Amino acid sequence: MTVSEVRALDVRALTKTFAGGRALDDVDFAIAAGEIHALLGENGSGKSTLIKVVSGFHRPDPGATVLIGGQPLAFGSPLASYELGARFVHQDLGLVEASSISDNLAFGPGFPTAFGTILARRAHARAARALEQVEIDIDPDALIGSLSPAQKTGVAVARALLAKGSASVRLLVLDEPTARLPEHEVVHLLALVRSVARRGIGVLYVTHRLDEVFEIADHATTLRDGRRVASKPVPGLTRHDLLHDLFGAALEHPLRMPSAAGQSPLIDADGAAAAMSGPVLSGALLSGAVLSVALLSVDGLCSEVLREVTFAIEAGEVVGVAGITGSGRDALCATLFGAGRRDSGVVRVNGQPLRRARPAEAMAQGVAYVPAERKLQGAFMDLTARENISISNLQKLWRWPRLRRRQEGQEARRWFDRFSIRPNGAVEQLLSTFSGGNQQKVVFGKWFQRQPVLFLLDEPTQGVDVSAKAELHAALFEAARSGAGVLISSSDVEELATTCDRVLVLRSGRIVAELRGAEVSPHAMSRAALGIDHQEPILPQGTMT
Amino acid sequence: MKRFPRSLGFDRFSGAYMLGAFVIVFSIWKPSLFATTATLHSVTADKAISGILALAILVPLVCGVYDLSVGATVNFATILSVLLVKNGWSIPLAMLIAVFLGGVIGAVNGFIVVRLKVNSFITTLGMASVIAAVQVIVTHNQQPLPPNIPIWNDITQKTVLGFQVIVLYMLAIAFVVWWALAHTPVGRYLYAIGSSPEAARLSGVRVDAYSWLSLIASGTIAGIAGVLYGSLTGPSLSFGGGLLLPAFAAVFLGSTQITPGRFNVWGSVLSIYVLATGVRGLQLVTNNVQWLDGMFSGVALITAVAVAVGRQRSADERKRRSLSSTRQLSAADA
Numbered sequence: 119m120t121v122s123e124v125r126a127l128d129v130r131a132l133t134k135t136f137a138g139g140r141a142l143d144d145v146d147f148a149i150a151a152g153e154i155h156a157l158l159g160e161n162g163s164g165k166s167t168l169i170k171v172v173s174g175f176h177r178p179d180p181g182a183t184v185l186i187g188g189q190p191l192a193f194g195s196p197l198a199s200y201e202l203g204a205r206f207v208h209q210d211l212g213l214v215e216a217s218s219i220s221d222n223l224a225f226g227p228g229f230p231t232a233f234g235t236i237l238a239r240r241a242h243a244r245a246a247r248a249l250e251q252v253e254i255d256i257d258p259d260a261l262i263g264s265l266s267p268a269q270k271t272g273v274a275v276a277r278a279l280l281a282k283g284s285a286s287v288r289l290l291v292l293d294e295p296t297a298r299l300p301e302h303e304v305v306h307l308l309a310l311v312r313s314v315a316r317r318g319i320g321v322l323y324v325t326h327r328l329d330e331v332f333e334i335a336d337h338a339t340t341l342r343d344g345r346r347v348a349s350k351p352v353p354g355l356t357r358h359d360l361l362h363d364l365f366g367a368a369l370e371h372p373l374r375m376p377s378a379a380g381q382s383p384l385i386d387a388d389g390a391a392a393a394m395s396g397p398v399l400s401g402a403l404l405s406g407a408v409l410s411v412a413l414l415s416v417d418g419l420c421s422e423v424l425r426e427v428t429f430a431i432e433a434g435e436v437v438g439v440a441g442i443t444g445s446g447r448d449a450l451c452a453t454l455f456g457a458g459r460r461d462s463g464v465v466r467v468n469g470q471p472l473r474r475a476r477p478a479e480a481m482a483q484g485v486a487y488v489p490a491e492r493k494l495q496g497a498f499m500d501l502t503a504r505e506n507i508s509i510s511n512l513q514k515l516w517r518w519p520r521l522r523r524r525q526e527g528q529e530a531r532r533w534f535d536r537f538s539i540r541p542n543g544a545v546e547q548l549l550s551t552f553s554g555g556n557q558q559k560v561v562f563g564k565w566f567q568r569q570p571v572l573f574l575l576d577e578p579t580q581g582v583d584v585s586a587k588a589e590l591h592a593a594l595f596e597a598a599r600s601g602a603g604v605l606i607s608s609s610d611v612e613e614l615a616t617t618c619d620r621v622l623v624l625r626s627g628r629i630v631a632e633l634r635g636a637e638v639s640p641h642a643m644s645r646a647a648l649g650i651d652h653q654e655p656i657l658p659q660g661t662m663t
Numbered sequence: 664m665k666r667f668p669r670s671l672g673f674d675r676f677s678g679a680y681m682l683g684a685f686v687i688v689f690s691i692w693k694p695s696l697f698a699t700t701a702t703l704h705s706v707t708a709d710k711a712i713s714g715i716l717a718l719a720i721l722v723p724l725v726c727g728v729y730d731l732s733v734g735a736t737v738n739f740a741t742i743l744s745v746l747l748v749k750n751g752w753s754i755p756l757a758m759l760i761a762v763f764l765g766g767v768i769g770a771v772n773g774f775i776v777v778r779l780k781v782n783s784f785i786t787t788l789g790m791a792s793v794i795a796a797v798q799v800i801v802t803h804n805q806q807p808l809p810p811n812i813p814i815w816n817d818i819t820q821k822t823v824l825g826f827q828v829i830v831l832y833m834l835a836i837a838f839v840v841w842w843a844l845a846h847t848p849v850g851r852y853l854y855a856i857g858s859s860p861e862a863a864r865l866s867g868v869r870v871d872a873y874s875w876l877s878l879i880a881s882g883t884i885a886g887i888a889g890v891l892y893g894s895l896t897g898p899s900l901s902f903g904g905g906l907l908l909p910a911f912a913a914v915f916l917g918s919t920q921i922t923p924g925r926f927n928v929w930g931s932v933l934s935i936y937v938l939a940t941g942v943r944g945l946q947l948v949t950n951n952v953q954w955l956d957g958m959f960s961g962v963a964l965i966t967a968v969a970v971a972v973g974r975q976r977s978a979d980e981r982k983r984r985s986l987s988s989t990r991q992l993s994a995a996d997a
Contacts, residue, residue, distance in 0.1 A: 457865055481867040495865055498858035500924060509855050510866045512848035520846035548924075551982055564866070 126151050126289045126320020127172065127204075128185040134167050134178045134344075141167040142178070143344045149289065149320040149337070154311060156331045156352070157324045158364060159341035160644055165324055168341070169291055172322075173206050174199035187288035203288035205278035209297060209443070211270055213262045213277075220245035220258040223277050248276040253313040268303035271295050272310050279314070290314055291322045296330060297443045300423075301626065308334050326442050326648055328360055340364055361650065365641050407466075408433050408572050408603030411454065414463030416627075422449040423627035427463070431572070431603040436594065438618035439607035440643040446627040448490070451574040451607050455487035456480045467572055481510065483572075486565035490576035492554070496561050499550040503539070504530040506549050507563045533563030537589060555586030562590060566597070573597060573604045579613060591617050611640040623647050678920045678930070682937045689944030696947045700825060708827040710939040712737075712892050715833050717910040717917070717931045718840045719884035723783070723877040724914060725844060725926050726856040730878060731907065732772060732787040733885040735794035736765050738903030740889025742798055745898040748810045754818075758890045765886020766879050768794065773875035783878075791904075802900065809897035819895040829895055833932075836884065841928035853877060854925070909956065912964035913938060919970050938963055 127149040134142040142164045149155040159165045170176040172184060174196035184191040186202035213222050223245045224230075230240040245258035254272045262270060279287050292311065296304050311334060315321050323335060331338050331352060339349040340363035348363040407430040416424040424446045431437050441447035452458050454465055456475040465472045467483040477487070489495035498506055507530045508515060515522045515529075530545040537559040541547070549557055558579070565573070573594065579587040594617070598604050608614050614621050621638050623631040623646035631646035633639075690698035719733045740761040747757035768790065775786045809815075819829040844850035852873050855863040864870045892902070916938070917930030942959050949955070 455865070477865055478867045478869065487865060489865055494859065495861045498855055498862055500858050501854060505851065505854070509851065509863075509868070512851055516848050519842070521848065521851070548978075550978070 123151050124188040124288075125149060125185065126153065126187060127155075127322065128183075128188075129168075129172075130183045130185075132168070132171060132178055132182040132184065134164075134171060134176060141344050142171070142341075145341070145344075145346045147339045147346060147349045149322060151288070151320055152315050152318045153336045154315050154321045154323055154334055156335035156338040157322055157341070158326075158328075158331065158338060158360065160364065160640075162343075163341040164344040165341055166293075167344075169206070169293060169322075169324070172199065172204060172289075172291065187286075203286055204291065205287055205289065206291045206293070207271070207274045207278050207295065208293050209295075211274040213270060213274060215263040216261065218259050218261055219249070219256065219265075219273050222262055222273060223248055223258075223280060226277065227280055248280055249273075251279065251313075251317070252276045252310050254310065266303055266306075267299050268306040268310075271299070271307055275310060275314065279319075287319055289320045289322065291324070293324045294326065294443070295323075296325065296327060299444070304330070328357060328648060328650070331360065332357075342366060357650075361645075365645070406432060408435075408468060409454070409605065410464075410466045410469075412464045414453065414465060415461050416446075416449060416453055416458065417461050422446045424449055424453060424460075425627040427624075427627075427629055429622055429629060429632075431605060433571075433601045433603055434598050435620065436598050436604040436606065436618050438614035438621035438638075439605065439624060440611055440614055440621055440647055441624035442647050443609070445624040445647065447607050447609070447624050448576070450624070451487060451576045451605060452489065454480075454605070455485060455574050457487065457489070481568070484568070484570050485572045485574060486568060486570035488558075488561055488565065488573070488575045488578055490580060492557060492561065492581070497549055497557055500548055502546050503534075503549055503552065503560050504545040506560050507533055507545075507567065510564055511567050529567065530563070533560075533567065536566075537563060537593065539563070553583075555582040558582050558590065559586060562593060566593065570597075571602050573602060575604070575606045577608055577610075578606060579608075579610075587613075611643045614638070614643060615640050625649055675921055675923060678916065678933045678937045682933070682940055685937070685940045685944055689940075689947065693944070693947045697944055702943065704822075704825055704827070706936070706939050706943050707830045708895070710935050711827075711829040711833040712888050712895065713906055713909055713913070713939075714932055714935045715836055715884060715888040715891070716906050717913040717935055718836055718928065719881040719888065720910050721914050721917075721926055721928065721931055722840060722844070722853070722880045722884070723874075724857075725850075726853040726874055726877050727860070728776060728783040728874055728877055730769075730772065730787045730881040731784065732768065732790040732794060733881055733888075733910070734903040734905075734907035735791040735798075736768050736882055736885035736903070737889040737892065737906065738899070738901065739768075739794050739798050740765050740886040741893040741903075742802055742807065742898050742900070744890045745807050745810060745893045746801070748812065748815060749807060754812070754815060761890050762883060762886035765889065766883040769879040769882020769885075770875070772882065773878040776878065777871045777875045795904075798900070804900070806900050807898050809893075815894055819891050827895075829891055832891060836887065837928050837932050840884075844928060849873065849876070857926075908964065909935075909938065909960040912960040912967065915971070916963055916967040919967055919974070924971065924974065934963075934967075 125148050129148065130146050132142055132145040133140065145164070145168065147155075157165055157168070167176060171178050171182075171193070172186070172191070174191070174194060177194040182193075184193070186199065186204050189202050191202060192198040214225070220241050224241055230237045230244065242258050249256060249258060249272075252272055252275050254269060254276065256265070256269060262273065265273065275290070275292075278290060295307055295311075299307060308330065311321055311323065323330075325331065332355075335352045337349065338352050338355065338360065340347045340360070342364065347366075350359075410430040412428050414424055414427040416422070422444060427446070427450065439447050439450055449458065453460050453475075456472060456477050456479060458475065460475050467480070467485055470483055472480055472483065480487070493499060498509070504527055508526045511529075512521065515526050527545055531543055533539070534543055534545060539552070539556050539559045549560060552560065558581075575594075578594075579590055582590065594604050594606075606614065606617060615638055618638060619634070621633045621643055622629050623633065623643055625647060630649070633642050633646070696702070716733055716737060720730055723730045743764060744757045744761035747760060748754055752760075772783075772787055772790055775781050775790075776783045819827060819832070821828045823831060844853065852863065852868045855866065855868055856870050856873060860870050889903075896902075913934040914926060914931045916934035917932070918924065918926045920930035920933055921927050922930070938959060942956050945955050945959070946952070
């Protein structure tokens with residue numbers, strides 16, 4: 119391409135300050151037309167803020183310029199961003215599963231009609247052309263629900279690229295398009311991205327997976343703590359360079375990997391099957407373990423995949439589960455509790471096997487489960503706080519012929535005091551009137567009341583303010599001190615690093631690393647979650663033993 | 664918005680105030696016809712069956728399940744019990760069989776809803792049609808005559824303190840349903856399922872079992888209502904369908920009363936009589952026009968749901984405002 123060609127995106131001196139601090143600090147970078155440009159960075163490094171500025175959602179601090187296709191972007195206007203030719207495909211694709219591809223492509227720009235009747239043939243042809251442009255060969259009449267994940271992403275891309283009016287597309291932003299894709303589908307998606315770039319559209323490709331950067335990107339920009347650390351052409355770049363950019367000089371020594379004897383239930387990414395022999399199993403079935411899980415597998419039709427997950431939790435231990443989206447992290451706690459089906463494997467609580475996947479059975483063994491989606495799964499928004507707390511304990515309050523309402527109220531108030539839930543003592547208010555942090559405390563109260571021996575928690579402090587977060591953690595520590603086992607699954611690696619004695623890292627449904635004691639750090643978790651193992655030395659080659 | 668003092672309870676007892684207003688207005692308007700104990704006695708007795716039917720609808724509705732088949736069930740139970748009695752079966756046995764059959768209908772509904780995962784609205788709508796068809800098969804579409812046995816009529820028509828005893832039955836059933844919904848774990852589980860089935864499941868509630876149970880309860884209560892109707896008014900081939908909508912209206916209107924935002928027993932019973940009093944008064948004023956009942960019930964059903972939805976939305980809005988104001992406050996502190 120020539121220098122005279124207009125750049126797809128040009129970002130200069132971009133700074134964005136929120137009330138909490140600086141999300142982006144003087145960021146510069148540019149994407150040429152037809153270039154695939156990878157954007158890398160850990161959670162919280164400023165990637166999403168950057169995208170939201172380009173899409174016209176956030177208004178940056180004064181002094182910044184953003185050019186899309188050579189034209190300056192009027193900040194804070196999604197329409198302006200659209201008209202300059204910027205298109206976005208988010209992780210949530212926003213497709214209607216029950217409708218056909220051609221319908222999905224028409225929902226935005228409208229159907230071709232005559233006298234209010236849809237011209238099916240023309241809609242079909244238009245959809246076929248849109249699919250052709252992204253080099254997907256599927257019948258436009260196929261339902262979205264019948265497509266593979268990569269094909270769905272392709273349809274979302276085709277929809278984003280649809281011409282509307284005179285605006286031509288200059289820039290396509292893909293936000294972690296492969297996060298939810300199975301490994302074998304990634305290659306299809308990458309081919310599609312290349313075909314988009316060949317049309318002269320600049321592609322901003324946000325990803326966590328380093329392999330993809332080398333496979334597809336022409337250029338890579340790395341953000342760390344809101345600053346642009348590097349922006350380099352990919353040819354000539356090494357994995358080590360990228361890691362260095364991502365994590366800075368504070369790189370730690372490589373992960374401890376399991377010995378062949380397997381003294382702990384720690385499994386190598388590639389040698390999972392080999393490491394799965396006897397010693398690992400016996401390690402997982404320790405008699406003192408509150409929870410022991412052996413070869414737990416879920417096929418992933420209804421949830422994420424889990425493959426032969428094996429580990430144990432001792433009494434008093436706080437164990438974390440880390441992993442990127444799609445790694446199986448979201449499915450683990452729910453599956454252990456019996457909220458979802460499991461295909462094989464043995465789960466024991468205090469030595470007692472949980473035979474059926476049924477929440478009531480797990481609860482009878484003393485298991486508590488706090489789901490990630492509080493509003494849908496964790497609590498009853500239109501019942502009172504008192505009813506939310508007592509729902510799992512009603513048998514204790516029942517004395518013929520009625521529930522002991524006063525005792526129930528006292529019990530609820532006790533948990534309000536214990537977790538300092540605000541408004542103070544408002545146990546008769548509907549749960550929907552409480553703030554997120556206080557709602558979560560009510561959910562905790564419900565489970566603490568049962569004095570569980572094992573806590574399973576999915577994103578326990580999501581949407582919770584800082585002080586409530588500390589109180590919830592303190593409560594878990596106290597439960598652990600009195601002998602309960604705690605398993606925390608979280609996308610927030612900082613949270614895991616500050617709370618857990620030990621962290622299991624999942625990737626593609628397998629436990630790929632186990633970090634203990636001093637090894638538990640956000641960087642170590644991120645590295646393991648991204649698949650940087652001992653074969654990818656982080657220190658310069660010479661210093662490896 | 665202007666706030667009424669809470670002690671007057673306009674919020675929770677608007678129905679009771681409306682009932683009072685109806686009584687006063689119509690007593691002044693038609694003193695000789697409306698303001699009589701005879702009117703009181705007849706309204707209470709006439710609407711007792713509707714009240715029981717409302718209770719039948721209420722139980723599954725608490726856990727988010729619609730039972731539209733209760734109208735057909737009540738009708739079928741009436742016909743069946745009358746036919747059995749006329750064929751020489753003993754009255755208690757005939758009644759028991761009819762009530763039991765109501766329960767069986769509920770169990771079948773439950774099987775379809777819980778096991779086959781068919782939407783309850785569709786299931787019970789279809790079931791209503793099937794029951795009506797079975798009724799035609801059994802009766803050859805000929806309305807049986809009421810059994811000429813005095814005891815049969817006495818079961819519901821005997822008067823206690825001027826009221827027909829059916830009113831007491833209705834209150835007794837209301838009491839039992841109230842106890843079950845408000846004072847037992849089962850009731851709590853039903854409300855929890857109605858609030859969020861998934862959260863209930865993850866709290867260890869056996870969602871399927873209780874949903875099924877609620878439909879068995881509604882079928883059984885509808886069976887009782889049918890048997891009592893047979894005794895009170897005599898068999899009819901088609902009265903049941905006409906009772907369905909007023910009963911639904913009462914249950915939804917009731918959810919804005921006593922404990923607003925929640926389907927509840929006394930709100931439903933109150934609403935039945937608010938509607939009945941309004942209709943009776945207007946009938947007296949307008950010389951018995953036929954369309955009043957249907958018009959009144961339909962308008963009441965839609966209004967009740969609109970009020971409930973509006974209340975929810977304004978509550979959300981209030982919360983949003985209070986949260987954003989506290990956020991501003993804490994930001995100002997920092």
